Amino acid sequence: MRALVAIAQHGSIRAAAKTVCLSQPALTKAIREFEQELGVPLVTRSARGAQLTQYGHAVYARAKLIPAEMQHAKDDVVLLSVQEGFLTAALARLGDGSLDFVIAIVDEKKLAPEFMFRSLLEGELIISARKGHPLANAQSIADLEGADWMLNTTPESIGQSLQDFFVQHGATAPRVVVECSSFSASFSLSVNSNLLSCCPKSFLETDWIRERIVSVPVREALPRVSVGIISRRDALNTSACDYLIDCFVEAVASAPVFQFDTVRADVL
Incomplete structure (x- = not known):
């Protein structure tokens, strides 16, 4: 399986x-034995290199998770790695097991079924612009028609939620450049620049x-957004991972007056 993942x-x-x-012969032998065990071809070789067959892709989808789970077993002695990134890349790494969980601002309804979401806090979304922007004092989303925007528009993102909000209110969806x-x-x-954007x-x-x-x-009340913990439904977390998640949950639960609007950007 390690050989197949590497290919x-x-x-x-x-x-x-x-x-x-x-060695190359040893790896090739391992793949051939794996193919014999499964009774289907997994890898083909051509001038472009080595590619997986349709059977190989099916096996790879599960095999790629195994090294990550093996690493989790080693990490039970406790190793904490904190990384910053945007939702698209984070969900991909969560899906392949290289991240244990993600804390993010997300539209829960649009998450893929393989993920589960545990809400921690909610807060207000705003349209943001540089100081001195020609549209900095716009009073309605209708006044923003024709503006250039910088948004992350993946399905789960707050940028996509904002685009949907504009359309629902009869305005032209932001033009993302x-x-x-x-x-x-x-x-x-x-x-x-004169790019508009959105943020909590x-x-x-x-x-x-x-x-x-x-x-x-x-004047329009923009959608409220949630920050919470995203994890894989089939994940087998280490005890250290579960403990850290509990720490986040407990920190929020023990401070009932704590609002999302006071969370600093570097924490998110």
Whole structure:
């Protein structure tokens, strides 16, 4: 299975063999024995390298999770890795087992069935613009027609929720000209261009953001958003992982006056 995963990820017998620390003949033999056991071809070789057959792809979908679960067994001695990223990449890594869980702002109704969501906090969504933006004082979403936007428009994202909101209220959906998966890059683009965007109101509680970004005061009440924990339904978490999740839940539950609007951007 390790050999099959390596071939799928590298598209080459040579590179796959190097990854799993086997000779090329040994890796090829392992694949052939695996094919004999299953009774179907898993890998084909051509001038372009090595590719999985339709059977190989079916096996790979499950096999790629096994190394991650084996690593989890080792990590039961407790290793904590905290990483920042946007939802698209985070869900992909959650799906392949390289992340245990994700804390994110998400539209729960649009999550794929393989994921489960545990809400922690809710808060207000705002339309954001740089200070001095020509539309910084717009009073309605109708006034924003024709503007250029920077949004993440994956199905689960708050950007997609905003687009849906505009259409539901009879306005033209935001015209997205930039999609960005880096917070630092998106912040720089917002500050140095006329791109509109959206974010939780809580972001403006951070001084270095509030000094450069303003909330566009449209009269329409924008959708509220949730921040919570996303995990795989079939995940076998380590005890350390479950303990950390419980810590997050307990921290929120023990502070009933704590509102999402006070959460700092670097925590999200």
